Amino acid sequence: TGSSDPYCIVKIDDEAIIRTATVWKTLSPFWGEEYEVHLQPTFHSVSIYVMDEDALSRDDVIGKVCITRDMLAEHPKGYSGWMSLSEVDPDEEVQGEIHLRVEVQGSHGSRRLLCCTVLEAR
Numbered sequence: 001t002g003s004s005d006p007y008c009i010v011k012i013d014d015e016a017i018i019r020t021a022t023v024w025k026t027l028s029p030f031w032g033e034e035y036e037v038h039l040q041p042t043f044h045s046v047s048i049y050v051m052d053e054d055a056l057s058r059d060d061v062i063g064k065v066c067i068t069r070d071m072l073a074e075h076p077k078g079y080s081g082w083m084s085l086s087e088v089d090p091d092e093e094v095q096g097e098i099h100l101r102v103e104v105q106g107s108h109g110s111r112r113l114l115c116c117t118v119l120e121a122r
Contacts (some may be wrong), residue, residue, distance in 0.1 A: 005053040078103035
């Protein structure tokens with residue numbers, strides 16, 4: 001039909017912790033949702049899976065982006081830029097990218113705050 005019913009799943013080290021609302025019939029979704037999650041100091045990655053909800057069959061994975069601990073170490077003042085969606089299923093073509101801003105903010109005791117903002121997607 002030329003549109004999708006997208007939603008996102010956020011995983012920390014392959015454990016799903018957040019599912020956004022579905023935005024119906026669009027290729028330019030806007031969620032406007034905020035979440036606060038406590039990361040363990042030993043975490044390895046935060047992945048954002050972009051999904052397409054399908055009422056008649058299994059939901060399709062459009063693609064994902066992954067923010068790794070190493071990426072954060074390479075950008076100690078934060079990262080802002082476009083990240084291409086990568087494939088999850090090797091049989092599926094992936095198109096799209098997400099403009100992210102990722103910052104590690106000041107410590108709260110022994111904890112640091114990771115702030116990840118999805119600015120836009122296409």
